[in-house]
Amino acid sequence: MSNRTQILCIGAGYVGGPTMAVIADKCPHLDVTVVDINAGRIAAWNGDTLPIYEPGLDEVVRRARGRNLFFSTDIEGGIRKAEIIFVSVNTPTKTFGQGAGCAADLQYWELTARQILAHSTSHKIVVEKSTLPVRTAEAMERILNGNDKGVRFDVLSNPEFLAEGTAVKDLEQPDRVLIGSHETPEGVAARKALVDVYTTWVPRERVIESNLWSAELSKLTANAFLAQRISSINAISALCEKTEADVDEVAYAIGTDSRIGPRFLKASVGFGGSCFRKDILNLVYICRSYGLDAPADYWESVVNMNDWQQARFVQTMLASMFNTVAGKRIALFGFAFKADTGDTRESPGIAVARQLIEEHARVVITDPQALDNAKVDLKDVSREIVFEPDPYKAAAGAHAIAVITEWTLFKTLDYERIFRAMEKPASIFDGRNILDRQKLFEIGFNVFAIGKRPLKHF
Numbered sequence: 001m002s003n004r005t006q007i008l009c010i011g012a013g014y015v016g017g018p019t020m021a022v023i024a025d026k027c028p029h030l031d032v033t034v035v036d037i038n039a040g041r042i043a044a045w046n047g048d049t050l051p052i053y054e055p056g057l058d059e060v061v062r063r064a065r066g067r068n069l070f071f072s073t074d075i076e077g078g079i080r081k082a083e084i085i086f087v088s089v090n091t092p093t094k095t096f097g098q099g100a101g102c103a104a105d106l107q108y109w110e111l112t113a114r115q116i117l118a119h120s121t122s123h124k125i126v127v128e129k130s131t132l133p134v135r136t137a138e139a140m141e142r143i144l145n146g147n148d149k150g151v152r153f154d155v156l157s158n159p160e161f162l163a164e165g166t167a168v169k170d171l172e173q174p175d176r177v178l179i180g181s182h183e184t185p186e187g188v189a190a191r192k193a194l195v196d197v198y199t200t201w202v203p204r205e206r207v208i209e210s211n212l213w214s215a216e217l218s219k220l221t222a223n224a225f226l227a228q229r230i231s232s233i234n235a236i237s238a239l240c241e242k243t244e245a246d247v248d249e250v251a252y253a254i255g256t257d258s259r260i261g262p263r264f265l266k267a268s269v270g271f272g273g274s275c276f277r278k279d280i281l282n283l284v285y286i287c288r289s290y291g292l293d294a295p296a297d298y299w300e301s302v303v304n305m306n307d308w309q310q311a312r313f314v315q316t317m318l319a320s321m322f323n324t325v326a327g328k329r330i331a332l333f334g335f336a337f338k339a340d341t342g343d344t345r346e347s348p349g350i351a352v353a354r355q356l357i358e359e360h361a362r363v364v365i366t367d368p369q370a371l372d373n374a375k376v377d378l379k380d381v382s383r384e385i386v387f388e389p390d391p392y393k394a395a396a397g398a399h400a401i402a403v404i405t406e407w408t409l410f411k412t413l414d415y416e417r418i419f420r421a422m423e424k425p426a427s428i429f430d431g432r433n434i435l436d437r438q439k440l441f442e443i444g445f446n447v448f449a450i451g452k453r454p455l456k457h458f
C-alpha cells in the first residue's frame, strides 16, 4: 500500500465534489478519492460534463483527476484504505414522523457511519462536512466507538461555508476554515492532522479551531445570520414600496456603517438554495427540543418573512395586471436560485411559478443553466409550462416578464426588441433589481422593482 495519506469523501455532491477537487489540486502529496452510491453522478465526475456547473471547476478537476483525485463507487474499498474520511452526504429536512418539515433527516448520515464502522480495520479520522444539528458528533461517536473490533475513531466537525456559483473561489481563498474537535489529546491530534491539510494553501490565521459543538453550531448560525439579513432587508423593501424610499439606497446607507457592512443586503424576490431554509428550520427544531420557544419563534420568522416576500411578489403582479393573470403569458427570466448555477433547490421561481399556474397564467420559463432542473421541480404541472432557452422567444407574446434570477445575460438583452414582441400593456417585475428601470419605462414598460416606486404608464 502507498504511504501517501489517503483521504476519502463519502458524497460526491455540490460540496463533496468541489471541496475534494480543490484539496487534491492544492495538495499533490495527498490521494483524494470521492465515492457515492449514485453511479451516474460518479460517471459524470469521471466524464467530460461534470454533474454540477461551477465557474472554474472544470479546470481544477482536469488538473487533479487521475493524478491524485479519483471518483469511484467502491465505498467499501475507499473506507478500508482511508485515514481521513470526510462525510458529505445530504442532510435534507425530514419529511415524515417526528419533526417532519423541520428536523434534519439523518438517515443517510447514520447509514454512512454504520458503513464506515463495518469496513474499517484501522484508526480513522471521521470529518463531518455535511451541515448537521449541534451534538450530532455525539451520536456518530457512539455508533463508531461502540465497536468491539478495537478500532478507534476520532470525529471532527469541519463545516463547509462555500456558496454555489463561487465554490472554487470560496474554497481556494476561504474567509476561514473551521475545525472542531474534543479537547482530548486524541481529539487535538486529529484536529492537527486536518489543520495540516488546509494550511497547505490556507493562511494559518484563517484556520479556526474550536470544540466540536461550537463548530457544529457555528454552521447553522452562519446560515441563519446570512438569511436573516436578507429577510431584514426584504421586510424593509415592502415598507419602501409604501413610502417611496428606495431599498437599494437604504441598503447602501446602512451598509456603509462598518458595524453592519454592505454584503447580503440585496433585496430580492426571496432567498432560495438548498440550505438556508433547511438549516434555519433545523435550528428552530433544536431550540424547541430544548424548550427554547422564543429563540425558535425568532428564527422561524426569518423563513416566514421569506415565504411572505415570495407571495408578495406574485400579489404585486396580480394587483398591477388588473387582478387577473388568467390566460396571460408570463415569462419567468431565470429559475436558478441564484446566478451562475444550474441549481434550483428551493428557488423562489418554484413558488412563483406554482402561484401563477394556480391563477391560470400561461407560464414560460427561460434560464441559461437551470431548465433541466426546472422541468423536474415542476413535473407535476409541466404540461402547463413552456420551457424556452431563448429569452426573446420566451417573452414574445407575453404580458409580463418576471426576473427571478440575476443572470448577467438578462441585463444585456435588447429590451426594445422584447417590448415590440410583447402584448400591451407590457410589464416587468424585477425580482432582483438588476434592470435599468428608467430606461425600461422610457421604452414603454410598466416597471415594478423590489422596494422601489413603480414606474407606470397608467
Ligand code: NAD
Residues within 6 Å of the ligand: 010, 011, 012, 013, 014, 015, 016, 035, 036, 037, 038, 041, 075, 088, 089, 090, 091, 108, 111, 112, 129, 130, 131, 132, 160, 161, 162, 163, 164, 274, 275
Ligand atoms: P448533494 O445532494 O448534492 O450531495 C450529497 C451526495 O451524497 C449525493 O450525491 C448522494 O448520492 C450521496 N450519498 C447519500 N448517501 C450516501 C451514502 N450512504 N453513501 C455514499 N453517498 C451517499 O448535497 P450537497 O449540496 O453536496 O450537500 C451535502 C451537505 O453539505 C449537506 O449537509 C448540506 O447542508 C451541506 N452544505 C451544502 C452546501 C451547498 O452549497 N450545496 C454548502 C455548504 C454545506
Ligand code: UGA
Residues within 6 Å of the ligand: 131, 160, 161, 162, 163, 164, 165, 223, 226, 230, 263, 264, 265, 266, 267, 268, 269, 270, 271, 272, 273, 274, 275, 276, 337, 338, 339
Ligand atoms: C449559502 C451560504 O452563503 C454559504 O456560506 C453556505 O455554505 C451555503 O448557503 C450552504 O450552507 O449551503 P448559497 O445558498 O449557495 O450559500 O448561496 P448564497 O449566495 O448565500 O445565496 C442564497 C440565496 O440568497 C440566493 O437565492 C440569493 O439570490 C439570495 N440572496 C443572497 C439575496 O436575495 N440577497 C442577498 O443579498 C444575498
